[in-house]
Amino acid sequence: MLNIAIRAARSAGELILRSTDNIGALKVHQQSKKDFASEIDKSAEREIIRIINSAYPDHSIIAEESGHHPGNDFVWIIDPLDGTTNFLHGFPQYSISIALTHKGKLTQGVIFDPLRDELFCASRGAGALLNNRKIRVSQQTHLQGSLLGTGFPFKHQQYLDVYLEMFKALHTDSAGIRRTGSAALDLAYLAAGRLDGFWEIGLRPWDMAAGILLIQEAGGVVTDFSFDHHFMKSGNIIAGNPKMHQIIYNAINPHITDALK
Numbered sequence: 001m002l003n004i005a006i007r008a009a010r011s012a013g014e015l016i017l018r019s020t021d022n023i024g025a026l027k028v029h030q031q032s033k034k035d036f037a038s039e040i041d042k043s044a045e046r047e048i049i050r051i052i053n054s055a056y057p058d059h060s061i062i063a064e065e066s067g068h069h070p071g072n073d074f075v076w077i078i079d080p081l082d083g084t085t086n087f088l089h090g091f092p093q094y095s096i097s098i099a100l101t102h103k104g105k106l107t108q109g110v111i112f113d114p115l116r117d118e119l120f121c122a123s124r125g126a127g128a129l130l131n132n133r134k135i136r137v138s139q140q141t142h143l144q145g146s147l148l149g150t151g152f153p154f155k156h157q158q159y160l161d162v163y164l165e166m167f168k169a170l171h172t173d174s175a176g177i178r179r180t181g182s183a184a185l186d187l188a189y190l191a192a193g194r195l196d197g198f199w200e201i202g203l204r205p206w207d208m209a210a211g212i213l214l215i216q217e218a219g220g221v222v223t224d225f226s227f228d229h230h231f232m233k234s235g236n237i238i239a240g241n242p243k244m245h246q247i248i249y250n251a252i253n254p255h256i257t258d259a260l261k
């Protein structure tokens with residue numbers, strides 16, 4: 001099943017990369033850049049679903065662009081292009097994210113960066129890999145000197161003030177905070193030890209499913225803002241190695257409102 005996910009992610013990656021050759025031309029010819037982008041999102045998603053369906057016609061699928069395709073208790077969770085705004089602007093940071101759950105448990109996860117040809121994957125119980133090499137979360141133990149990732153709640157303006165308080169609480173002591181625009185890649189980077197911690201408000205299941213398994217298999221911890229595991233529902237997550245996870249939770253906890261729990 002992991003191999004099918006990898007095949008699908010690579011094939012979607014090729015399709016996305018081919019389309020970047022034409023972004024300039026399409027910008028000139030297209031009225032709406034968003035329509036173009038969503039066409040690429042949709043065709044990448046169709047390609048992923050085609051590959052999964054041909055191997056596992058009975059499985060269910062939840063995909064960002066086409067929604068729920070009912071089937072049995074294997075459920076694929078797909079983001080065909082995570083970082084669409086970056087993609088649209090030629091900002092080279094985006095990915096494909098594909099996860100599989102069985103009876104509600106994450107079992108496989110793949111995040112592919114087609115620009116750098118970096119393939120992050122994990123199978124439950126078998127660890128996490130980047131291009132076939134084992135990855136682990138970082139060993140950072142202090143906020144001082146740490147590099148954190150985040151996402152701005154641009155689709156949830158009502159949380160902007162609360163978010164900025166959280167940002168302030170972490171910004172003073174950390175070495176830096178990155179907002180890359182692809183949450184899936186941020187989570188993969190955390191699994192690979194490139195980021196020491198991450199938090200975001202309002203993610204969707206396809207943004208985080210594969211990344212969560214990668215982090216868990218790389219020795220990290222992921223929770224929601226109640227220090228619990230309902231992140232797929234709330235969309236609010238904190239991630240890091242066990243120590244950094246606790247440090248981030250402690251720092252933002254005073255600002256976590258009931259609506260975010």
Ligand code: IPD
Binds near residue numbers: 152
């Ligand atoms: C977005 C990216 C971004 C995150 C947003 C997501 P999309 O996904 O993951 O980093 O901050 O919340 O919606 O729309 O580019 O697939």
Ligand code: CA
Binds near residue numbers: 082083206
């Ligand atoms: Ca996404």
Ligand code: CA
Binds near residue numbers: 041079080082
């Ligand atoms: Ca997307």
